[in-house]
Amino acid sequence: MLGEYRIEGRRAADIAASVERAVGDGGLEPGQLLPPMRELAARLGVNPNTVAAAYRTLRERGVIETAGRRGSRVRPKPATTARDRMRVDVPPGVRDVSQGNPDPALLPPLAEAFALAAAEGDAKPVLYGEDAVDPGLARHVRAAFDAEGVPAGPVAVTSGALDAIERVLAARLKPGDAVAVEDPGWGSMLDLVPALGLRTVPVGVDDEGPRPADVERALSGGARALIVTDRAQNPTGATVSAPRARALRDVLAAHPEVLLIEDDHGHGIVDQPLHPLAGAVRHWALVRSTAKAYGPDLRLAVLTGDPVTVDRVQGRQRLGPGWVSMLLQRAVLRLWSGDAVDAREVAASYGRRRDALIAALAERGVPAHGRSGMNVWVPVPDETGVVARLLHAGWGVAPGARYRLATPPGVRITIAALADEEIVTVADAVASAMGPAPARRYD
Numbered sequence: 001m002l003g004e005y006r007i008e009g010r011r012a013a014d015i016a017a018s019v020e021r022a023v024g025d026g027g028l029e030p031g032q033l034l035p036p037m038r039e040l041a042a043r044l045g046v047n048p049n050t051v052a053a054a055y056r057t058l059r060e061r062g063v064i065e066t067a068g069r070r071g072s073r074v075r076p077k078p079a080t081t082a083r084d085r086m087r088v089d090v091p092p093g094v095r096d097v098s099q100g101n102p103d104p105a106l107l108p109p110l111a112e113a114f115a116l117a118a119a120e121g122d123a124k125p126v127l128y129g130e131d132a133v134d135p136g137l138a139r140h141v142r143a144a145f146d147a148e149g150v151p152a153g154p155v156a157v158t159s160g161a162l163d164a165i166e167r168v169l170a171a172r173l174k175p176g177d178a179v180a181v182e183d184p185g186w187g188s189m190l191d192l193v194p195a196l197g198l199r200t201v202p203v204g205v206d207d208e209g210p211r212p213a214d215v216e217r218a219l220s221g222g223a224r225a226l227i228v229t230d231r232a233q234n235p236t237g238a239t240v241s242a243p244r245a246r247a248l249r250d251v252l253a254a255h256p257e258v259l260l261i262e263d264d265h266g267h268g269i270v271d272q273p274l275h276p277l278a279g280a281v282r283h284w285a286l287v288r289s290t291a292k293a294y295g296p297d298l299r300l301a302v303l304t305g306d307p308v309t310v311d312r313v314q315g316r317q318r319l320g321p322g323w324v325s326m327l328l329q330r331a332v333l334r335l336w337s338g339d340a341v342d343a344r345e346v347a348a349s350y351g352r353r354r355d356a357l358i359a360a361l362a363e364r365g366v367p368a369h370g371r372s373g374m375n376v377w378v379p380v381p382d383e384t385g386v387v388a389r390l391l392h393a394g395w396g397v398a399p400g401a402r403y404r405l406a407t408p409p410g411v412r413i414t415i416a417a418l419a420d421e422e423i424v425t426v427a428d429a430v431a432s433a434m435g436p437a438p439a440r441r442y443d
Contacts, residue, residue: 007035010046015054020063023074034064034072060175062194075194086187088387090396096417097426098398100234102269102374103416106349107295108340110331117330132314132323133157137333141288141302144336150286151279153304156314157324161263161289162188164303164313165227168285169196171312172259173224180218180226182210184377184403184410186234186263189227202405205233207371209240212247219251225259226252230274232266232292232373235403235412237354239266239372245275252280259309260284268293270372271347283309290332292374293341300324300332350374353415353423360427366434374416380434383409389433395426 005027009015022028034040037055041048055072058064066072090096138155146152158164169179175197181189183202193200201223203214210228219226228248231239240248252260260281264274267288278284285305290298303313317323335341354370361368361378370376380386380400387399390411400410411430418426 007040007044009044009054012050012053012057015044015051016057019054019058020061023063028074030074030076032074034074036071060197062197065199086399086402088391088396088399094391094394094396095422096396097413097415098396099417100375100398100412100414101296101416102292103349106346108335110295110335113331113334113338113340114327116334117327120330121327126326132317134326134329134333137302137329140333140337142304145286145304148274148276150276150304154307154310156303156310156317157329158301158303158317159299159321159324160291161265161287161301162192164285164287164301165189165261165263166192166196167313167316168259168261168303168305168309169193169198169225171309171316172283173198177224178222180215180223181405182227182229182233183405183407184235184400186229187402190403190405200405202407204407205236205238207236207238207369208244209233209238210248212244212251215248216251219255219258223258225261227261227263228277230262230264230266230276231270231272234265234373235375235398235400236377237370237373237375239270239272240275240277242275245277248277249280252277256281257283262286264288265292266373268341268343269346269350269374271344272372282306285309293343293346294332294335298328298332300328350415353418353420356420356423357413357415357418357427360423361430364427364431366431370415374414376413376415377410378413378430379408379410381409383411386411386433390429393429393433395429
């Protein structure tokens with residue numbers, strides 16, 4: 001059952017650590033069955049309750065899953081196996097279009113906004129016990145949400161979108177609950193859900209967002225939460241259209257107790273309107289980050305939602321970091337209120353390169369997707385082969401395995417790193433890599 005690996009420990013924490021260590025270094029493989037609790041307890045000379053506690057810890061950490069009498073086994077994709085490892089090491093001399101970073105030329109200067117925020121802090125230092133959200137930022141954010149049709153709700157501030165989503169999931173769900181996620185979808189999200197001890201349920205995506213039939217199937221099957229990217233979905237560039245939003249709201253209305261989390265990933269870099277789904281269920285949250293339009297290092301996202309969910313998030317936040325730096329909040333407020341980023345200009349720049357690459361690929365018989373944002377998703381027949389051939393041709397792309405659960409293979413190309421004159425070159429390389437591998441001769 002376990003081959004040569006021997007689980008060790010006398011305390012629950014030690015037993016759990018032994019299993020997790022083995023999963024991390026390959027001593028226990030995904031899908032491998034663990035011993036029944038009583039059998040392992042007898043082998044270790046401990047009470048069965050000790051092993052039960054260890055297995056419970058492992059389930060909550062997303063390392064194992066238990067299926068009743070069929071026993072406990074290592075998760076097929078355990079949380080200790082990060083998708084970030086599924087990346088290509090791009091050697092010197094190879095153009096890297098895999099990272100998903102924004103174009104630095106389109107990011108705004110930050111010095112003035114931070115200098116003004118620092119001067120405000122010098123005049124009135126922030127002390128313990130003050131509000132966790134800058135009042136001016138809260139007013140600005142709430143006014144923007146109101147204008148876009150997002151239902152009324154309080155505002156919280158977190159250290160980025162993933163931090164916000166993790167806090168909402170932890171506030172509302174318990175280990176073992178199922179979460180419907182986009183497939184293909186954000187690799188970090190696909191890591192986060194099992195790391196919280198939750199189960200992922202894949203939902204197919206097309207250019208207009210999650211497919212309603214897939215969402216209905218997931219929710220009817222018991223998924224307790226749904227995570228949707230409203231605009232510039234990573235990796236496909238999907239944007240939820242008005243008709244798709246209506247269809248998804250109809251599906252959600254039949255499941256009013258489901259937790260809805262919306263990630264407005266495209267804020268500041270797209271010119272399509274937001275079509276929020278919030279309001280169709282009782283418990284919801286919508287997240288908006290500064291990362292893509294203002295720079296990943298700002299590490300700030302704003303969150304709104306139903307009052308109970310936001311209150312739980314802020315209550316737990318008070319017991320950890322307390323709040324996100326007011327210096328950072330005030331600088332972001334100045335950037336947002338001062339229109340430091342022209343979203344139309346940024347969207348046009350990304351759109352020109354994205355559309356040009358998709359058109360160039362189509363001319364070569366290669367279908368691709370990218371309705372918004374800075375990424376293009378290219379379905380491929382052989383992911384490993386295409387990635388390897390592109391590396392050989394001088395291009396480093398992101399393997400689709402980082403973003404997939406059940407969908408067919410693909411690769412992601414970040415157009416933010418591309419110059420206009422490189423479009424045809426990379427399209428030629430992709431088309432060539434998609435063809436059959438050259439025949440080998442053995443003379």
